[in-house]
Amino acid sequence: SAAEKGGFETFMEKEIHDQPQAVADTLLGRTDAAGQLILDELRIEPEELMAVNKIIVLACGTSAYAGMVAKYAIEHWCRIPVEVELSHEFRYRDPIIDPTTLVVSISQSGETMDTLMAVRYAKEQGARTVAICNTNGSTIPRESDAVLYTHAGPEIAVASTKAFLAQITAAYLLGLYLAQLNKKLFSGQIKDILADLAAIPKKIEDILERKQQIKDLARSMKDDTSVLFLGRNVGYPVAMEGALKLKELAYIHAEGFAAGELKHGPIALIDEGQPVFVVMPSPMDRHSLHAKVVSNIQEVRARGARTFVVAERGDTAVEAYAENVFEVPETQPMLMPLLTTVPLQIFALELSSAKGYDVDQPRNLAKSVTVE
Numbered sequence: 001s002a003a004e005k006g007g008f009e010t011f012m013e014k015e016i017h018d019q020p021q022a023v024a025d026t027l028l029g030r031t032d033a034a035g036q037l038i039l040d041e042l043r044i045e046p047e048e049l050m051a052v053n054k055i056i057v058l059a060c061g062t063s064a065y066a067g068m069v070a071k072y073a074i075e076h077w078c079r080i081p082v083e084v085e086l087s088h089e090f091r092y093r094d095p096i097i098d099p100t101t102l103v104v105s106i107s108q109s110g111e112t113m114d115t116l117m118a119v120r121y122a123k124e125q126g127a128r129t130v131a132i133c134n135t136n137g138s139t140i141p142r143e144s145d146a147v148l149y150t151h152a153g154p155e156i157a158v159a160s161t162k163a164f165l166a167q168i169t170a171a172y173l174l175g176l177y178l179a180q181l182n183k184k185l186f187s188g189q190i191k192d193i194l195a196d197l198a199a200i201p202k203k204i205e206d207i208l209e210r211k212q213q214i215k216d217l218a219r220s221m222k223d224d225t226s227v228l229f230l231g232r233n234v235g236y237p238v239a240m241e242g243a244l245k246l247k248e249l250a251y252i253h254a255e256g257f258a259a260g261e262l263k264h265g266p267i268a269l270i271d272e273g274q275p276v277f278v279v280m281p282s283p284m285d286r287h288s289l290h291a292k293v294v295s296n297i298q299e300v301r302a303r304g305a306r307t308f309v310v311a312e313r314g315d316t317a318v319e320a321y322a323e324n325v326f327e328v329p330e331t332q333p334m335l336m337p338l339l340t341t342v343p344l345q346i347f348a349l350e351l352s353s354a355k356g357y358d359v360d361q362p363r364n365l366a367k368s369v370t371v372e
C-alpha cells in the first residue's frame, strides 16, 4: 500500500530515501562515552581477533561490492590482507584457510544459499566467521561465530539500496574496530573517521534533495541501450554497483570498469554517443588518482563518448569535460562510496520507471536466492 511505501511510488524509492537513517542506525550505539568503538556483539575474543592475519570477504551481488569497499578500508586502516570473493567461486577452488583466517560474510537476507554454503565450508576448514547481515536471526548469522548487524530495516525492493550503504558502514566499523584492537590507528584518527561517518546521513539528504537533476538525465536517456561506468579505488566497486543496478532494473547492457583498465580493452567499446558515467576520486586522494581519472574522461570524450560525472562539490577540474556533473558533498576519500552510490541508484530507478518497468520486482530476479 501507499502507507507502507511512506508516500513514495515504489519501495525502492522509499528505501533510497531511508538511507540517511540506515547509515545512522548502523552507527548507533557502537561507541562508548569516550568515543571508543565497542562491538560486543562480535563474540570473538579480542586475542583471537588480534591473531587474525588474513580476512576473506564472501558475498554475492550488491553485497560483494560492499565487500570490495571493505577490502580498501580494512587493508588501509588495519594492514591486514583482505581477499574478496564471490561465495559460489570460493568453495570450489581449495582456498587456503586456517584458524587465523577471519571470514566475513556479507548478506542482506542472511539466506543466500551460495553464501551460506561458503560460510559452512570456511567453518569446516577452521576459520572464524563473522556475518554482516541485515536480517535478525536469519541462517547465516545463526551459523556464524559472530554477527555485526546492519540496521537498515527491512528491504522490500528486489534491487538492494539501503542495505548496501548499511553494509559499507558496518564494514568500516569492523575495520576501525580491528585497527583499534591492533593499535594500527591512533584513537584520535578513529574518532575523526567516526565523526566523518556520523556526518554522512545529512550529506545523503543533501543528495536526495537534488535528485531532480538525475531524474531529468534518466528521462533523456530512456532510449540508450548501453551505459558504461568508470571508477577507481573505492569508486571502482561503486561503478560496478551502478552498472549492476542498470542491468537489474533497466534491462540494458551496462558494465563497470576500473578506470585504469580502460586502455587495456574497454576503450575499444567507445564510439560516438556512448554514455559513460565516471565516479571521480576525491581531489584530496592521497595517490593523486584524480588527475588520472580526468585524463580518462578526456580519452573517452575524444572518442565520442557522452560523459556524466559524479564528483565532489567544488571539483571544478571536471566541468569542462562533462555533459552533466552531479556534485556530492565532501567527505574523506575512503568514505565517498556512501555518497557517490546514491545518484547511481536514483539513475537506475528513474531509467527503469521511464521505460515503464516494474522497479520493485524486476523480471527474472528474486530478493533472496535460496538455491545454489
Ligand code: G6P
Binding pocket: 060, 061, 062, 063, 106, 107, 108, 109, 110, 111, 112, 115, 158, 159, 160, 365, 366, 367, 368, 369
Ligand atoms: C540477489 C538479489 C541481489 C543481492 C544478492 C545477494 O541476487 O537480487 O540484490 O545483492 O541476492 O543477496 P544477499 O541477501 O546475500 O545480500
